[in-house]
Amino acid sequence: MAPTTAAGSTARTAAATAPTPFAATTYAAARSRAHGPTAALWHAVELHRPAAEVDGACELSLCGSLARVAVDEPWPPTTSDVCGACTTLAR
Numbered sequence: 001m002a003p004t005t006a007a008g009s010t011a012r013t014a015a016a017t018a019p020t021p022f023a024a025t026t027y028a029a030a031r032s033r034a035h036g037p038t039a040a041l042w043h044a045v046e047l048h049r050p051a052a053e054v055d056g057a058c059e060l061s062l063c064g065s066l067a068r069v070a071v072d073e074p075w076p077p078t079t080s081d082v083c084g085a086c087t088t089l090a091r
C-alpha cells in the first residue's frame with residue numbers, strides 16, 4: 001500500500017581503469033629457431049604477462065614467427081642477428 005517510489009540512486013560505478021603494470025607496450029627478445037636457409041634470429045614479442053611467466057615460452061613474435069622468449073635478453077638485442085620486421089614493428 002505504501003508507495004515505494006525508491007528514487008533509484010544512480011550508483012553508477014565509474015569504470016575504474018585499473019592501472020596495469022604494463023601500461024606501455026613492453027617487448028621481450030625472443031629467439032626463433034633456424035629453419036631452412038633462415039638463420040635463427042632475435043624477434044620481438046609483446047609482453048602481456050609478467051616476464052617470469054613467459055620466460056622460455058614460445059610466443060608469437062611481432063612478425064608472426066614463433067620464438068622462444070628470453071627475458072635475459074633486452075629488446076632490442078645488442079647483437080646483429082635481429083629480425084628486421086620486428087625491429088620496425090617494435091617501435
Ligand SMILES: [Zn+2]
Nearest residue numbers: 043063083086
Ligand atoms: Zn621477427
